[in-house]
Amino acid sequence: xxxxxxxxxxxxxxxxxxxxxxxxxxxxxxxxxxxxxxxxxxxxxxxxxxxxxxxxxxxxxxxxxxxxxxxxxxxxxxxxxxxxxxxxxxxxxxxxxxxxxxxxxxxxxxxxxxxxxxxxxxxxxxxxxxxxxxxxxxxxxxxxxxxxxxxxxxxxxxxxxxxxxxxxxxxxxxxxxxxxxxxxxxxxxxxxxxxxxxxxxxxxxxxxxxxxxxxxxxxxxxxxxxxxxxxxxxxxxxxxxxxxxxxxxxxxxxxxxxxxxxxxxxxxxxxxxxxxxxxxxxxxxxxxxxxxxxxxxxxxxxxxxxxxxxxxxxxxxxxxxx
Amino acid sequence: xxxxxxxxxxxxxxxxxxxxxxxxxxxxxxxxxxxxxxxxxxxxxxxxxxxxxxxxxxxxxxxxxxxxxxxxxxxxxxxxxxxxxxxxxxxxxxxxxxxxxxxxxxxxxxxxxxxxxxxxxxxxxxxxxxxxxxxxxxxxxxxxxxxxxxxxxxxxxxxxxxxxxxxxxxxxxxxxxxxxxxxxxxxxxxxxxxxxxxxxxxxxxxxxxxxxxxxxxxxxxxxxxxxxxxxxxxxxxxxxxxxxxxxxxxxxxxxxxxxxxx
Numbered sequence: 001x002x003x004x005x006x007x008x009x010x011x012x013x014x015x016x017x018x019x020x021x022x023x024x025x026x027x028x029x030x031x032x033x034x035x036x037x038x039x040x041x042x043x044x045x046x047x048x049x050x051x052x053x054x055x056x057x058x059x060x061x062x063x064x065x066x067x068x069x070x071x072x073x074x075x076x077x078x079x080x081x082x083x084x085x086x087x088x089x090x091x092x093x094x095x096x097x098x099x100x101x102x103x104x105x106x107x108x109x110x111x112x113x114x115x116x117x118x119x120x121x122x123x124x125x126x127x128x129x130x131x132x133x134x135x136x137x138x139x140x141x142x143x144x145x146x147x148x149x150x151x152x153x154x155x156x157x158x159x160x161x162x163x164x165x166x167x168x169x170x171x172x173x174x175x176x177x178x179x180x181x182x183x184x185x186x187x188x189x190x191x192x193x194x195x196x197x198x199x200x201x202x203x204x205x206x207x208x209x210x211x212x213x214x215x216x217x218x219x220x221x222x223x224x225x226x227x228x229x230x231x232x233x234x235x236x237x238x239x240x241x242x243x244x245x246x247x248x249x250x251x252x253x254x255x256x257x258x259x260x261x262x263x264x265x266x267x268x269x270x271x272x273x274x275x276x277x278x279x280x281x282x283x284x285x286x287x288x289x290x291x292x293x294x295x296x297x298x299x300x301x302x303x304x305x306x307x308x309x310x311x312x313x314x315x316x317x318x319x320x321x322x
Numbered sequence: 323x324x325x326x327x328x329x330x331x332x333x334x335x336x337x338x339x340x341x342x343x344x345x346x347x348x349x350x351x352x353x354x355x356x357x358x359x360x361x362x363x364x365x366x367x368x369x370x371x372x373x374x375x376x377x378x379x380x381x382x383x384x385x386x387x388x389x390x391x392x393x394x395x396x397x398x399x400x401x402x403x404x405x406x407x408x409x410x411x412x413x414x415x416x417x418x419x420x421x422x423x424x425x426x427x428x429x430x431x432x433x434x435x436x437x438x439x440x441x442x443x444x445x446x447x448x449x450x451x452x453x454x455x456x457x458x459x460x461x462x463x464x465x466x467x468x469x470x471x472x473x474x475x476x477x478x479x480x481x482x483x484x485x486x487x488x489x490x491x492x493x494x495x496x497x498x499x500x501x502x503x504x505x506x507x508x509x510x511x512x513x514x515x516x517x518x519x520x521x522x523x524x525x526x527x528x529x530x531x532x533x534x535x536x537x538x539x540x541x542x543x544x545x546x547x548x549x550x551x552x553x554x555x556x557x558x559x560x561x562x563x564x565x566x567x568x569x570x571x572x573x574x575x576x577x578x579x580x581x582x583x584x
Contacts, residue, residue, distance in 0.1 A: 230576060265570065
């Protein structure tokens with residue numbers, strides 16, 4: 001069993017998901033379907049591990065992605081055998097499988113949505129199901145309903161970082177930047193060292209600054225990218241954002257605005273900006289070079305992100321030549 | 323000085339089969355039985371209703387904001403602080419907003435609290451009853467037997483511990499009585515249970531006593547008899563006195579000095 005099966009599969013590139021899904025029949029054949037509960041048998045057979053069930057869950061998700069419904073059903077069957085029908089997480093997985101089988105059939109999806117409502121009426125604290133309901137609403141394009149449901153979920157459970165980040169994503173897709181930024185800050189309050197969230201917040205601030213054009217937001221975006229690099233060396237998205245912002249600020253220097261009110265961030269001077277820009281360029285070039293040379297320990301970057309970095313570097317050199 | 327002659331006591335080899343072995347077997351079996359009894363008696367954790375969950379998580383939200391305020395910029399932190407302190411002081415997150423200011427209910431009458439106490443009672447009973455029974459069984463049948471000689475020398479202080487029930491003044495402390503063997507089994511069978519039942523077994527009372535000491539702080543926060551309104555007020559005060567600084571202050575300089583220049 002590969003170790004990547006133990007990580008949540010939503011971030012895996014499609015190729016890995018496909019690989020997992022292809023392994024599914026052999027994994028299912030080799031792993032025990034049920035675990036003996038009596039002492040004598042557990043002395044003889046392999047003991048139960050949490051990893052086994054995580055593997056089944058992730059395998060289920062990977063199989064759904066690649067359309068291997070039969071293996072998905074088998075995985076779910078084993079999970080149900082172990083945890084029972086009324087486990088909240090299992091209920092959500094079952095709903096997911098049903099949604100996947102329904103495809104684009106609106107009538108079936110309506111039925112599933114009604115089932116979710118029914119479950120939530122009986123037990124409003126069933127978080128996995130209410131999250132499924134929100135995701136289903138979103139995927140059907142009912143963003144407003146989805147946001148309302150998500151907000152009421154967050155009112156009941158404000159320590160759910162996953163939900164806050166989903167909310168941020170939804171607001172961002174609707175162009176409501178300040179709300180999105182608020183939600184993402186909430187994620188950071190709960191997970192203060194998540195460098196990817198720092199960088200994502202930087203990206204949102206950068207985008208927001210494009211429309212409303214305030215140097216305050218640009219300054220914070222710059223600082224967010226710096227923080228994400230500080231937390232994670234060689235973080236490509238951090239360097240990429242840093243590069244973009246530094247370049248923009250150098251090209252069109254912001255007028256020194258009136259002294260900001262207390263505690264607001266101000267832009268660093270142009271010497272610092274230049275240094276940051278150089279450092280980011282250098283690092284991006286190093287990452288691209290080492291990635292393309294297939295050096296060990298420098299793989300695992302997203303191909304699209306590498307391509308984007310290459311593009312930026314190319315533009316830079318062209319500009320210099322000109 | 324002449325060396326003291328080694329004390330020898332002629333013991334019947336049958337003592338081994340009829341005392342040492344039965345005590346050990348009985349101890350192991352009771353441990354296993356206790357494990358399964360506590361598994362059977364364990365009640366599933368009760369589901370929280372939505373309002374309780376909201377109350378507790380809002381509390382935790384405030385704690386998280388107070389601990390991690392440094393990731394926020396000053397205006398965002400001020401906005402959150404104002405909102406949270408207001409809501410905390412007005413009792414917006416309370417489960418029963420009508421009961422503010424009233425003394426907390428008696429934990430004896432609160433059914434939720436009773437469950438927890440019953441659980442504790444059951445655990446204690448599962449520990450005490452078998453121990454009392456076995457001890458009286460050993461006292462009734464095997465008291466006063468010297469059963470083994472330890473293979474290492476001991477000081478005189480151990481005499482009272484190892485020779486409980488044998489009132490012989492001159493005997494070497496290396497000789498062990500049956501009741502001492504019983505105590506040794508209580509403390510020493512942990513690894514046997516780990517092997518038989520897995521590491522999270524409930525067989526050994528030692529582990530349970532340790533567990534009772536450890537994670538007391540977490541459930542105590544929302545335990546019975548604690549007034550959530552008071553907790554919210556305390557939290558609001560804690561939030562109000564936070565002196566804000568941001569981790570983003572001067573992050574560029576840190577970055578240029580540290581990571582990049584490396």
